[in-house]
Amino acid sequence: MKKFTGKGVYGAIAMGKISVFQKQDTLIQRTSVKDTEAEKARVEAAKAAAAEQLQAIYEKALKEVGETNAQIFEIHMMMLEDDDYNESIQNIIDTQKVNAEYAVSITADNFAEMFSAMDDAYMQARAADVRDISDRIIANLTGNVAVQEDSGEKHIICADDLAPSETVSLDKDKVLAFVTAHGSSNSHTAILARNMNIPAVIGVGSDFLKEVQDGTEAIVDGFTGEIFVEPDEETRRRLLEKQKADEEKKRLLLELKGKENVTRDGTKVNIYANIGSVDNIGAVLLNDAGGIGLFRSEFLYLENNDYPNEEQQFLAYKRVLESMAGKKVIIRTLDIGADKQVDYFHLKKEDNPAMGYRAIRICLTRPEIFKTQLRALYRASIYGNLGVMFPMITSVSELEKILAICEEVKAELREQGVTYSDTMELGIMIETPAAAIISDRLAPMVDFFSVGTNDLTQYTLACDRQNPDIEPFIDTHHEAILRLIEMSARNAHANGAWIGICGELAADTTLTETFLRMGIDELSVSPAFVLKVRDAVRNVDLRK
Structure with missing residues (x-):
């Protein structure tokens, strides 16, 4: 038996034969031409x-x-x-x-x-x-197009790396797992593997492909990032038990559909879903989420070749609200910049875009774009239970400007005889240390906070989350991050606001009890994690 270790990007276990993905290496020769x-x-x-x-x-x-x-x-x-x-x-x-x-x-x-x-x-x-x-x-x-042989069997696909098109082109029904010698957990291939629910391990190292060949028996542990080639009986037995336990756990989670998100001592917690498109609503309903805690409105801008107009945005927001049938929907205003670039915004090249001209900073300096979005949101608010939150807040003065623009938009709509909901909640994202530290000043001005732990982590630890070389230094459980979240929760409740978490940490069930003891009211996660988090909540007893 040989053991290799990489980084697991989708937690599940696969057992079967290896199929080495062969790219068609074409030797490109330079030849002279007349025509x-x-x-x-x-x-x-x-x-x-x-x-x-x-x-x-x-x-x-x-x-x-x-x-x-x-x-x-x-x-x-x-x-x-x-x-x-x-x-x-x-x-x-x-x-x-x-x-x-x-x-x-x-x-x-x-x-x-x-x-x-x-x-x-x-x-x-x-x-x-x-x-x-x-x-x-x-x-x-x-004419040298790569074609993988189809034996009709499922295989563990092993490759040096896989391009996104290669990942999707493979027949999902014939793939047990992905293992690549190289690659980053932030790569498109890793993201696609996660969304295809296929066990995947990346970055195993160049030596791996020298040690395997087609037909070799292997076990992939996507939880630990381990690959066992020609496993011994003890390893096979241990991982088979682990696989069965995982499948049983997933089956039991399905039984939680329709159950309340309530701790053993009776504390209710809202569990919502994060989505990036109107097309993801089906996944929200299928996984029994109580609402949408983060709707990334920038998809409307990323999909377009020009600024989406008010009517286009209004129809998209209206569709989400109507589809959710009165369940809470929190829409984040435009969050363009950093790793999300849109050509027609003509943003300048920045040396440090994560800390640059992005999100609310664009909205406040290009108010015509911001007001168009706000008009669409207020118009849509009568079709459901809408909340709107603003990203990348760092100061009271920013929030004052935002609220003043909201009042301007409402006044314009009233003057035009356009109806909107007076009960629409307004909130901000706590994703900068500055916002957390002055959360006592910000809380009286809004209805809720939503903690964006992805950005809060990178700003607190000075670690660019897009840089794979920094991954070893990113401690998402760092005491400083947890203290900032707890401080924000305390200040929210002291001023009559509620608080949720919509970043990746919301799905980390090792922290669920910690968050509930801080007083977190809502956890918003990818749709696939809703039932897992519900299970964790129902096993917490805050009396102990």
């Missing part, structure tokens, strides 16, 4: 074929992982038409009089190197996207 126009025409034909392939992959991803996660393939389609990328290919063909395959390969190398050298972790990740689309164009040029 450069013919070579450029070949590139256009290969790009057209790539666009059709990517459209098919996008539609498959849409069904399996939802619209938000499928957007990466829309980005790939856009990159196919990028002017700089295409001009580089054409220029190499024209000036060097070389074959199309070579021109695409050199352009891919140059662009990938350029992205990799950038300081922004989000932009660094685009290097893999450039290589993915370039490999697809080259495969179409050479």
